[in-house]
Each structure stands twice: as C-alpha cells, then as structure tokens.
Amino acid sequence: MIFKGRAFLFGDDIDTDAIIPARYLNTSDPEELKKHCMEDADPEFYSMLNKGDIIVAGKNFGCGSSREHAPIAIKAAGVSCVIASSFARIFFRNSFNMGLPIFESDEASGEISQGDVVEVDASSGIITDLTTGKQYESKPIPPFMQKLIEDGGLIEHIRKTGGI
Amino acid sequence: MGMTLAEKILAAHTDTQEFKPGDIIKVNVDVALANDITAPVAIQAFKASGLNRVADTGKVVFVLDHFTPNKDIASANQCKMVRDFAREQKITNFFDGGEVGVEHALLPEKGLVLPGDFIIGADSHTCTYGALGAFATGVGSTDLAAAILTGQAWIKVPSTMKFTFNGTLQPWVGGKDLILYLIGDIGVDGGLYHVLEIDGPAVSSLDLSNRLTMSNMAIEAGAKAGIIPADEKTEAYVKVRARRPYTLYESDPDAAYVSRKEYDCANIEPQVAFPHLPENSRGISEVGEVRIDQVVIGSCTNGRIEDLRIAARIMDGRKVARGLRCIVLPATPEIFRNAEDEGLIKIFLDAGAIIGPPTCGPCLGGHMGILARGEKALATTNRNFVGRMGDPKSEVYLSGPAIAAASAITGKISSPQEVLS
Ligand code: SF4
Numbered sequence: 199m200i201f202k203g204r205a206f207l208f209g210d211d212i213d214t215d216a217i218i219p220a221r222y223l224n225t226s227d228p229e230e231l232k233k234h235c236m237e238d239a240d241p242e243f244y245s246m247l248n249k250g251d252i253i254v255a256g257k258n259f260g261c262g263s264s265r266e267h268a269p270i271a272i273k274a275a276g277v278s279c280v281i282a283s284s285f286a287r288i289f290f291r292n293s294f295n296m297g298l299p300i301f302e303s304d305e306a307s308g309e310i311s312q313g314d315v316v317e318v319d320a321s322s323g324i325i326t327d328l329t330t331g332k333q334y335e336s337k338p339i340p341p342f343m344q345k346l347i348e349d350g351g352l353i354e355h356i357r358k359t360g361g362i
Numbered sequence: 363m364g365m366t367l368a369e370k371i372l373a374a375h376t377d378t379q380e381f382k383p384g385d386i387i388k389v390n391v392d393v394a395l396a397n398d399i400t401a402p403v404a405i406q407a408f409k410a411s412g413l414n415r416v417a418d419t420g421k422v423v424f425v426l427d428h429f430t431p432n433k434d435i436a437s438a439n440q441c442k443m444v445r446d447f448a449r450e451q452k453i454t455n456f457f458d459g460g461e462v463g464v465e466h467a468l469l470p471e472k473g474l475v476l477p478g479d480f481i482i483g484a485d486s487h488t489c490t491y492g493a494l495g496a497f498a499t500g501v502g503s504t505d506l507a508a509a510i511l512t513g514q515a516w517i518k519v520p521s522t523m524k525f526t527f528n529g530t531l532q533p534w535v536g537g538k539d540l541i542l543y544l545i546g547d548i549g550v551d552g553g554l555y556h557v558l559e560i561d562g563p564a565v566s567s568l569d570l571s572n573r574l575t576m577s578n579m580a581i582e583a584g585a586k587a588g589i590i591p592a593d594e595k596t597e598a599y600v601k602v603r604a605r606r607p608y609t610l611y612e613s614d615p616d617a618a619y620v621s622r623k624e625y626d627c628a629n630i631e632p633q634v635a636f637p638h639l640p641e642n643s644r645g646i647s648e649v650g651e652v653r654i655d656q657v658v659i660g661s662c663t664n665g666r667i668e669d670l671r672i673a674a675r676i677m678d679g680r681k682v683a684r685g686l687r688c689i690v691l692p693a694t695p696e697i698f699r700n701a702e703d704e705g706l707i708k709i710f711l712d713a714g715a716i717i718g719p720p721t722c723g724p725c726l727g728g729h730m731g732i733l734a735r736g737e738k739a740l741a742t743t744n745r746n747f748v749g750r751m752g753d754p755k756s757e758v759y760l761s762g763p764a765i766a767a768a769s770a771i772t773g774k775i776s777s778p779q780e781v782l783s
Contacts (some may be wrong), residue, residue, distance in 0.1 A: 211550055211639060215747040219754075220726040224436035225428055226403045238749040257549035261584060262747060263726075264486040266502040268402050286557050286584055288486055292502035341385040342516065352504050353411045362388050362514045 199298065199321040201278035202328075203250035207312045208239055211254035214289070217260065217266060217268040228274035231267055235275040249276040250320070254310045256282065260289025269298040279318055281336070283307040294343045295352040299324060306334035364614025367589055368557040370401040371497040373612060375480040383521040387577060392479040394509040395406060397465055398426040398437065398529040399445045400484035403503035408447075408511060416451045423455040423474055424448055429724045430458075430751045433729040462614045463694025463720045466662035468491035470574060471694055473603025477508040477610050482506065482515050486664055487744065490587065492577035493570065494600060495592030495610060497557075497567040500581060520586045521620040522613075529565035529627035534778050536672075537572030538670045538742070538762035540564070540662055541579045542633035543625065544578075546643035555587030556620065559613065560590050564627045570599045571668035575762075578663050579744050582640040609705075609758040634740075634775055635760040638748045652761070656739040657770040658751075660691030660718075664763050665744035667697045674706040675768035676778050683713040683773030689731045715770070727751045733758075740775055742766050 214330065218231055223229070234255075236243040242267075253259075259282035260268060260324055269292050272280065279299040288304040294302045306325045310316060314329035323336040349355035356362065365373070372381070375390045396404050403422050403427065409496025416422055423442055429437035448456040449728030455474060459464065459575050466487050469475045472668065477495035481488060484506040491498035509515045544560075545552070546699055548760060558580050592610040600608060631645040653679070659665070660671050670692060682688045690710050692698035701707050710717055716731075724731030725743040733739055738759065741751065744757035759775060768778040 202397070211755050213745075213747045215745070215750050219749050220399075221727075221732075221749075221752075223399045223726075223780060224440060225436060226406070226440070238754045241754075250469050258554065258584060261550060262486065262504055262581075264484055264488075266398075266484075266499040266504060270403075282567060284551065287586055288502060291505060291720065295502055295504035295508075311411075340386060342520070346678060352508050353407050356508055356511060361512050362508060362516050 201250065201252065201279055201318045201320065203248065203252045203316065204358045205252050205254045205310050205312060205314045205316045206243065207255060209253040211258045211261055212239055212255050213262035214265050214268045215262055218265065218271040223265065223267055226267060228270050231271040232274035235271040244275055247276055250278045251276065251282045252316050253277055254307055255280065256307055258286045259285050261286035263335035264288045266292050266296060269293050269296045272318060273298045281306050294346050297347065302334040303334045363615035364510050364748060365609050366619070367495065367559060367591055368497055368520065368522055371478060371480055372519060372776045374478065381519050383519050383662055386516055387519060388514050389480050390515050391482055391509045391515050393475055393481040395423045395465060395469065395483035395488060396442050396503065396506050397403060397428050397485055398430060398444060399428050400503045400506065402440045404484055404507040405443060405447050407504045407507035411507070411511055416453065416510050419451060419636055420451050422453050422509040422510050422712060423469065424453060424679060425454050425457045425468060427462050428726065429728050430462055430721055431719065445547045445720060446589060447580060460695060463537060463630065464662045464665060464722055466578060466667055467693035467697070470494060471696060471716045473600065473605060476604050476608035478598055478608050482509055485521055485579050486581045489573050489588050490578040492580060492589040493573035494596055495589065497587055497589065499586050508580050513552050520555055520557045522559050522620045523553060524559045524619045526624045527627055528562050528624055531567065531627050531639065532631055534632050535574035535630060536762050536765040537568055538632040539630060541576040542635050542640065542760065543581065543630050545583045545640050547618040548583055550582060550639050550641045551584040555579065556585055558583065558588045560588060562775045564632035565590060565603040566593060569668060571650045571666045575663055577641065594632065597655060611717050623659055623780050632762060632777065634765060635746055637746050637759065639756040640744065640760060649775050652738065652775040653773060654740050654769060654775060655686060655737040656731060657688045657766050658731055658734060658739060658741040658743060659763055659766050660693060661722065662693060663692055663744040665693030665697065669742065669763040670697065670701050670706050672763045674709040675714040676764060676767040676781055677771060678709050680713055680771045680781065684775050686770060688715040689718060689724065690715050690736060690772040692720055694720050725753050730776060739747035740766055740769050
C-alpha cells in the first residue's frame, strides 16, 4: 500500500490530550472526534487537512493517556499515516490494533518540511519526500505486528485464530 | 543469569519457556480494567469480534469514574452502555453510583490487585499497582477487549531500569516529590518501553500510599510499568484485603538491568512540575512567585486519606486565599468516610474549600473545576499537558498535597513552612 499526502509538522512529546482533548471524550463516535483532531496543538489542523495527508512529528508521539480515541480521531480525520522519531508505547500498540499505519524514522522526522509532499510505501517502510527527492528507511515492524495488520487488527486476528 | 522481578512475573504468566527483552509473548491476565471512557470502545470491539462471552467475569473490573456523576447526556449514554454490558455479562466487579472511586485508588483498597499479578487496564495509570509488586500496564481498549475475550494479552518483553533512592527524606517530601524528581531527571520519554524498578531505603520508609503515588507516574516517564518490590509493609497492606492467593517476588542479585541510577534524598526538596510537562520539575526553593487561581487535591495520584491528612494538617484553622478555588476530591467513598470520621472534611469546609464526590473530574478537564483561559492551577494530579484541566491557554502545575494545601492558603505556590511558621 502507498500513502501520499502533504506533511503536517508537529514537535516532540505530542500528547493524547493535544491529539484529542479529554473534554470531547464523552463520546467515542469517530465523526465527532475527528473535528477536534490535534485541536490543542494546532486549532486549524482539521480545517486545513486533505484526505491522505501525513502527520510528521518528533519524539514520543502519543504520550499520555491510553485513549484509543487518539488513533481513531487521526484516522477518521483522513490522515493516512503518522511518521515520528519515536512513539509512546500505548499509542504504538493502539495504532496496530486499530489499523492506523505508523512509521518510526528519526531522520525523516528531522528533515521533512511543512507542506512537503511525502510518499510512504507501507510494505517496505520506505519514506520518500517528493518535494526534496530524499528517501528514508523506517524501522522494521516486528513479525507479530505485521500479522496483526495483515489480519486487519487484533479483533479480526482473534476472530480468525480463536486466540491472540 | 538471574531474573528481574518483572521477568519473574511474566514467566509465571506465560507458557513460553524462554524469552528475552524484545520478544513478543502471550501472557495470562489476572485483572482487566476499564473505565467509562475506555470501556465503551472496548465493548464495541468485543461485539465486533463475533464471540459473545467474557472469558472469566471474575477478572474483569469496570469503574465509571471519569465523567461521573454523569456530567451530560453523552457521558450518561456511555455509562449506560457499560452498565448494560456489565449486567448482561454478570460482571460483579462493576463500580457505579455511590460505589465509584477513582479506579487506581479503588482497586488496591478493595484488594482486587495483588502482588505478583499481571494486570492490564485501558487506562494509562494502571501502572499504579506496580507499588504492590505487581506487573501492571496500561493498554488501549482493543487490547482490553482481547483480554476479556481470551484471558490473554500480548506483550513485548521489556528491559528493566533500576532506580534506588538512598538517604532520608527531607521535611514535607513524599512519594510525589521523589517521582517528579526522577521524571525531571530522565524526561517524559526516559523510560520509554522499559520497566522502572524503584527501591532503596527511602522508598522502604514510605507507606503504601506514597508508593502508589510513585508507581502511578511511571507512565509520565513513558515506562511500561513502575515496580516497587513488595516488603512487610506491602504484605500488611494486602493481607487484610486479599480474597485470593498472591505471590511476592524479588529480583535476583545478578538480574540484568539496562541502567542503574542512585539518588540521594538529602538533595531532594519538595517538587513542583511547571507547565506543560511533568518533566519540568524543580525544587520549591526555585519556584519564584507564581500566583494561582485554583488548587485541586485529589486523583489517583494523591487523593488517598494520607494525602488528605497532610493537607488538613496545613489548612487546619486557616482560610483559603480570597479569590482562589480549592477543590478537594477524596478518591474513594471509603476515603471520604474516613476523612469525615477523622474530622478532615470539617477542616476543609471551615477553610473554605469545595468538597466534591470521588471522581476524576478536573484531573482530565472533565468537569467540576475546569480552568478558564489564562488561569493557573496547582494540582496533586499527574499530568500538566496543554489543556489538561480546561482551556488550552490555561496552565497546570503539579505537586504533592503539602505544597498544594500551603498554596491554597497563600494564593501562590508556597512551601508548607511559609504557612506553618
Ligand atoms: S484521576 Fe486523573 S489520572 Fe487518575 S484515572 Fe482519573 S483521569 Fe486518569
């Protein structure tokens, strides 16, 4: 699968309260949640976003709460994937379980500029900045997690295999 | 090669014969917890699985603590969904109405989480139970749904970082100050993917309440778990509460740690974390003049009876500063009752504080104490992210109960000594 879109840059330690503020968690409806995606980090984000655009962030993306509303909001808003130097561990798990593709690359995170058009080949993990022509490799995904993605997330995996 | 405490607990909960850090293994879950925000998402995932039975109802705990008493129609509907599910699946450890306490204060108090357990919770502060010598970690709702369907979870085996606190505690220093100091040292991603094992004479001198505060904030360093080895104090705490067997483990002397750090408590004064990250901690003497509009004493971090006693000692016979709102939220009904019996509630009321029911409330900007644009709060909670307690332009400072209570009296962030002298 190939993802292609404009890069939206964010800094280090973007927490789940910035991704989807707790004041909106009285619902889990993706259509509601998406309107507030990244609101406390950049209030204009959702209105500027085109389908397929990509979030590029620094270290520890998704730190804080365990709320799955965070990857749900990002996915529902139309973001195709997230690239970061590193991800907070619960966000990392949740993304695989929910089917939001995420890619870890320190270099890509440091060099891609706001608005660059970026292409990601999900199977190889190669990230290409089409604006600058530069290519980056993302960290390989452990085989178990690849299996989860192939099966369509953790719940589908359980349905298919009868267990984890 | 010896094993760490965390590795021993994992080994006791998996069929995998041998494993090393980085391996993904399947682990049997003793307790699976969710709340009124995360349970609805887990229930939707549960229903989507096509399977329709909880593997072991005795291992599931639901606590409706975040937006309760229901703050609006949407949150009432979420709670109803969990209530209906709990009834249909006959989940007995379901806490609603007058039985609700903030989950991570409630579960240890009820003896539902015990030493040697492997616990997952769809709440990041599930790591609190590490203070009992358990492996407890936060996950998302889908992981939680998988655990209640299969009784298992997958986990990437973590390495362990060791932190030892030596020396004796300075006046007014408690578990909150030690953990803020640690996070200030290693940063909010300093423990990413790792287990923090925390010990030392200073930690042994702390009661369980203070230890629970420390493990609670392991996630603020990005860690998977924050484990404190169980000792006689732990045993005394759990013995009267447990209704099933438990196991005390300790790390082998030759266990492998990725890093070891020692701190001397002689150098640790009461801490305050500045906006907008818990790692921005500094000693009270370096705070300067910070005027505040609100103080919140409560939460799973510092809403236990021991915290309320400290706050009451400082506020006794004094008045909350004019123009400041001081909100006290006992974390569980039992804590509330004890605070009433001990006369603490009267002290708070006489001081002009607001007493609320056990709820997460303002800790996550839910309700009951939301900040306006430009306002500043000092809270005994665990997160001070942008917008955490209300308007994105408001600010949250974090501290233990002693500084919070003193600051409520003076109207600015203050040391207890300023008030008591
Ligand atoms: S008190 Fe705060 S940190 Fe604790 S469970 Fe509630 S919202 Fe989470």
